[in-house]
């Protein structure tokens with residue numbers, strides 16, 4: 001069932017668990033994540049970066065593929081298609097393509113411009129029944145060639161953006177995309193606590209889910225995080241399983257080169273990883 005992320009995240013805040021956003025790259029990825037969500041009876045958010053959207057030939061292709069898969073796979077759990085780190089133009093394209101949710105990453109704009117653009121997009125989302133995620137404080141690491149510095153958001157700025165009427169708020173709390181460096185200082189729970197106190201029931205979003213220790217994830221959920229984004233970790237297990245298949249020479253046995261066989265171990269590894277995360281986030285059985 002295709003839905004916006006609004007209701008599933010409000011339920012997550014009330015129930016003290018988090019819904020996973022898992023980024024998709026192609027048909028296998030999407031199918032694997034939908035399968036895991038259905039088997040776990042968990043709501044799920046499919047994240048689509050602008051780069052991934054382009055790779056899949058455009059957001060219309062993505063939306064049509066997801067909608068058709070939800071129908072043909074008989075998916076009963078709530079599913080949202082969500083633009084990840086959207087530019088202003090990217091948001092407009094996803095609205096047109098029929099996505100159910102968008103993230104407007106206005107962190108590169110001065111705060112006044114970020115506010116003006118966010119307000120405009122909130123209006124459109126309300127009209128269309130879509131949900132909107134905003135970001136305060138750039139989240140570090142590299143994603144689609146965009147490199148930001150790990151930083152902690154200003155809680156007052158978070159409150160101001162939350163009050164505009166966004167449905168979920170991503171705030172930098174020392175998290176970064178991709179693998180964490182050896183000397184990473186960990187999440188700033190002090191910052192998260194201050195943000196949560198000011199923003200109340202607003203579902204908070206934790207980006208850079210890959211490599212955050214389980215105990216920190218649990219503590220973040222306790223402090224109001226209701227959406228956790230995971231991308232790199234699925235890519236790593238997919239690549240690892242595929243490499244093992246090839247290194248074992250399985251592509252050279254019989255019809256092992258058939259893409260449906262070649263990509264199977266990677267897809268199965270994604271299913272297992274997504275299920276593991278849904279358990280950790282507490283979203284199993286919450287659909």
Ligand code: 13P
Nearest residue numbers: 178207208210229231232
């Ligand atoms: P990771 O790739 O570090 O899991 O981050 C995903 C993310 O935050 C997408 O926005």
